[in-house]
Amino acid sequence: MRELGRRSEAAEHPFKRTASPASSAHLQSAPQVAAAPLALIGKVGRRDEIVSACPAARALGIHPGMAATHARALVSDLDFRAAEPEADEALLDRLALFGIRHSSPIVAVSPPDGIWLDLTGAAHLHGGEERFYQRLQAFCRRVGFTARIAIADTPGAAHALARYGAEDIAIVPAGGVAKALxxxxxxxxxxxxxxxxxxxxxxxxxxxxxxxVARGPLARRLGLAAIDRLDQALGGKAEPITPREDIVTPAVERRLLEPIGTAEAIAQVMHDLLQDLAQVLQRKGLGARSLRLVALRIDGGEQVVAIGTSRPSREVPHLLRLLKLRIERIDPGMGLEQFRLLAPHTEPLDAENLGAILAGESTVRDPARLVDVVAGRIGPGSVFRIAPVESHVPERAVRLTSPILPAGSWPAWQRPVRLFAHPEPLHRVMALLPDQPPKRFEWRGKSHTVVAGDGPDRIHGEWWRRNAEVWAVRDYHRVEDDAGGRYWVFRRGDGVASETGDLSWWMHGIFA
Incomplete structure (x- = not known):
């Protein structure tokens, strides 16, 4: 290549514009970053465009709205990444929710990259508007964001100044919107x-x-929508914003005129609270998955009981039956004077179509109510269903799942009815290597003589879990002793190579 007088590096783009003195100064003032300049590409119409660019990329001439192919030709080593508008919306929603809880009760997302905060009546809580934007700027800097902040009389003016203003922080005094815009x-x-x-x-x-310009000629030139935007920014027309609603836990409360302490009185209060809560859940289209009852005693102590359901529900009789199972756990003391019922965990619950049920076409019964009652008596951890897992290792081939969910299809394996969680060792085993079942073994201090056996069923270790299972082998046998007992035993190793196992015998299950 040197002899031919050529260079292996890429030549400068022939259509790249020359840097003007102003742009050279802008390049010198651009922030120096260690990583490559970054630009995000999104689909706009039928072509890929630059939707966002970092300051270093803007200094190189990359700007939003530029075609992606033009940007790649202009800067070859630019770091291009696909834009994720859904992730940006989710992040803005989280920031808006944080603003509701810490800054102002009225916060809304200003698409595509901003947040509106209504400081009316809330600025003095933060020490004034200047103190508020200082705290907001410090928060953004702490979490790694760069932000432009504008405080104005109208949402449109704040939106315009934050994005197109000359300063990163702008506070417009009352009545100065027109001058600032x-x-x-x-x-x-x-x-x-x-x-x-x-x-x-x-x-x-x-x-x-x-x-x-008069409004009539201006509307004919730019359209009525432009007039509305101008009036909203100047304050001549209201621009309501839809605030982000914080997720509030549905709750109802009852204060009693006189303290109560009997089970009948407590059950009546539970019934009243459930009726009130059912109306709240119905308006929101929700069903309760868990309920928490808090009872306040005269001496200031609290009694708390909780229930859970397998499926979302707002049926008062069913929920009342579950709550009554917890009455015996409430210690009224000298009396209970205040009750509060909360639904910490809720899920959407729509109306149920009863047409097929009324017509007799559906005979499938929902076991959720029975499961809730049984779980309320013996505990939710004692009611479960066994579901299969895609694994050949017996102790990993099953998992506990909800009793109301379908278990799925089981493989056609000959496995024992009772499978031990941990295999138990066998002692004094007599067996012919490499593939014969044991003739005699001792288990739990008792000797067993085998009269029949079948196998082996070889199971290899799951090498992707850990290195110790790369060569691990188990040879399973179904054996029957002289007393009629049928067992599932296995030997570690294939009986030939020592790295596959130590040839020890283990009991893993019992057949019916």
Whole structure:
């Protein structure tokens, strides 16, 4: 290559624009980062466009709206990644929920990359507007975000200043919205592409160009939507925002005129609370998966009982039956004067179609109610169903699952009815190597003489779990002793290679 006078590195793009003095100064002032410049690519219409770029990428001439192919040709080593708008929306929703709990009761997401906080009546709680934006800026810096903050009289003005203002932080005094918005580009009004094209056609570059124009001619040029956006930003038209609602645990409360202490009185209060809670859940379209009853005694002590259901429910008789099973655990003391019923865990519950049931077409009964009652008596951990797992190792081939869920299809394996959780060792075993079942063994201090046997069924270890199972082998045998007992035993190792096992015998299950 050197003899031919050629270079192996890529040549400069022939259509790349030369750097002007202003752009050279901008490049020098760009932040120096260790990683490659980053740009996000998204689908806009039928082509891939740059939807976002870091400051270092913008310094190289990459800007949102540029075609992805043009950006790749302009900067070859640019770090391109696919945009994830769903993940961005989820993150903004989490930040809005955090703002509700820590900043203001009215917080809304400002798509595509902002959050509105209504500080009306809440700024003094943070020490004023200036103190509030300082705390907000410190929070964003602490979690790794760069933020532009604007505080104005209207949501539209705050949106425009935060995205197109000259300063990263802007506080507009009351009545100064028009002056603050005058040098801002028309694009800050959140207009569509047609309105922006019309504004460029008629020479409207900044919002100040729109203010002296009468509303009628301006509407004919840019459309009524542009007039509405302008009036919303200036405060001439209200722009309500839809706040993010915090998830509140459904709860009801009863305060009694006189303390109670009998089981009948407590059951009556439970019934009243469940009726009130059922109405709350019905309005929200939810069903309770767990309930928590808190009873306050006269001496200030609390008595707490809880129940759970297999499926979401808001049926008062069924839930009352489960709560009554917990009355004996409540110590009323000198008397109970206040009750509070909460539903910490809820799930969506729609109306049930009873047409097929009323017509007699459905005969399948739901076991959820029976499971809830049995679990309420003996504990939820004692009611379960065995489900298969895709594994050849016997102790890993089953798992505990909910009793109301289908167990699934079982493989056609000859496994014992009773399988031990941990195999038990056998002693004084007599067997012919390498493949014969044992002739005699001792288990739990008792000697067994084998009269019949079948096998071996060889099971290899699951090598992807750990290195010790790469060569592990188990040879299982079904044996029957002279007393009629049928057992499932195995030997570690194949009887030939020592690395497959130590040839010890183990009891793993008993057949019926």
């Amino acid at each position: 005058s040098p801002i580009p028309v694009a800050a009004l959140r207009l569509d592409r047609g309105a922006l094209a019309a504004a460029r056609k008629f020479g409207f570059e900044t919002i100040a160009d729109l203010l002296p």
